[in-house]
Amino acid sequence: MDRAYIGRPSRSPKEVPLRDPRVVKLAKTIVGYSCNVQPGEKVLLEAFDIPSDVVGIVVEEISAAGGVPLVHIRQNEVTRALLINAKEETWKAHGAADLALMKEAQAYIALRGSNNVAEISDVPNGPMQWYQTHYMQPVHFKRRITNTKWCVLRWPTPSFAQQAGMSTRAFEDFYFEVCTMDYAKMAGAMKPLAERMQKTNTVRIKAPETDLTMSIKGIPAIPCTGDKNIPDGEVFTAPVKNSVNGKIRFNAPTIYTGSRFENVRLEFRNGKVINATSSDTKRLNEILDSDEGGRYLGEFAIGFHPLIKKPMLDILFDEKIMGSLHMALGNAYDIADNGNKSKIHWDMVLIQTPEAGGGEIWFDDQCIRRNGRFIVPELECLNPENLLGSPAPPKTAPFGSGGTGSKKKERATATRK
Structure with a gap:
């Protein structure tokens, strides 16, 4: 099959449109399952560097469901130009305008592509803080996340394939397999975790250079089943704000606002990061010092997508890696609120499979996962062979392999989910 359609930004009007059935299936999943669009609902569709045909297919599915599509076409290069050149008043105006539109919508779909994952890596900290304060906080964190049905996903561009250390065609196949798997089945398997x-008080995390304890008592545990992000496959909560103590090393590389960080090491005392180092320690600490909440955790989650096995420096994929856990510095979500508020929400991933160094997660006095596999009977349904319904999961490149390796994947987006 000619895959030139995937990721192609435009075509001659004389060309016959190609409708890759995988795109149609994904669009149906987003509209019908993730956002459950109902007749008369307004759906804000934001497309960042996405092929026009793909946007058109999603518009068709929204319309077929009886929804009203409100389409915004955006470009990452234009966003960078705004961030570099705009004044604080510009982001106040953008925030007010898009907040009004978001209030009109009952659902929100974001299709995010990128031709350069480091597009905003040279934006100074000041403009980024204006953007976070006057745009991301009011439009997305305060309005969209808590008041709309929403789904955010990436698009398989050649740049994204390069991050993953895969050929474009191989990555397309991987992408659609991951994004169109049976999330309803996965949803049932998440319930025991x-x-x-929800019943756990103390969590202890052990791994190389890691021994961390925290309490999650009284904080809701939220299963993520494909109705907010695609791909999905995690259960998240938040630690009691002042309960985190110990140290942790995140072995997956991470990108925040276009800048790359490796081997992030954090030391906590009574909830607060008292020491932070990485491949760019200066920039890391500048971000953590954005505000008072930047040095406290706003999220703790366990990931288990059976087809995602290695980091590719895109958090929507990396935080779902089989055998992983992640934590987010900064803002807590309202649905799992520990009281921490911040302009930042920065997810960092620790992989505990044997290839990545192994590790354990303890709930109170019981080890529930060892070396990436759940070892208590009620949670074994989340091991990959059970989620896939086959004796052994499909083979993918091991942790740290691929053309660019475990530390060669980047993205440039100023928001998480």
Whole structure:
């Protein structure tokens, strides 16, 4: 099959449109399952560097469901130009305008592509803080996340394939397999973990250079089943704000606002990061010092997508890696609120499979996962062979392999989910 359609930004009017059935299936999943669009609902569709045909297919599915599509076409290069040149008043105006539109919408879909994952890496900290304060906070964190049905996903561009250390065609196949798997089945398998987390007081995390304890008592545990992000496959909560103590090393590289960080090491005392180092320690600490909440955790989550096995420096994929966990510095979500508020929300991933160094997660006095596999009977349904319904999961490149390796994937987006 000719895959030139995937990721192609435009075509001659004389060309016959190609409708890759995988794109149609994904669009149906987003509209019908993730956002459950109902007749008469307004759906804000934002497309960042996405092929026009793909946007058109999603518009068709919204319309077929009886929804009203409100389409915004955006470009990452234009966003960078705004960030570099705009004044604080510009982001106040953008925030007010898009907040009004978001209030009109009952659902929100974001299709995010990128031709250069480091597009905003040279934006100074000041403009980024204006953007976070006057745009991201009011439009997305305060309005969209808590008041709309929403789904955010990436698009398989050649740049994204390069991040993953894969050929473009191989990555397309991987992408659609991951994004169109049976999330309804996965949803049922998540329930025991969410219930167990809800009953847990103390969590202990052990891994190389890692020994961290925290309490999650009284904080809701939220299963993520494909109705907010695609791909999905995690259960998240938040630690009691002042309960985190110990140290942790995140072995997956991370990107924040276009800048890359490796081997982030954090030391906590009574909830606060008292020491932070990485491949760019200066920039890391500048971000953590953005505000008072930047040095406290706003999220703790366990990931288990059976087809995602290695980092590719895109948090929507990396935080779902089989055998991983992640934590977010900064703002807590309202649905799992520990009281921490911040302009930042920065997810960092620790992979505990044997290839990545192994590790354990303890709930109170019981080890529930060892070396990336759940070892208590009620949670074994989340191991990959059970989620996939086959004796062994499909083979993918191991941790740290691929053309660019475990530390060669980047993205440039100023928001998480």
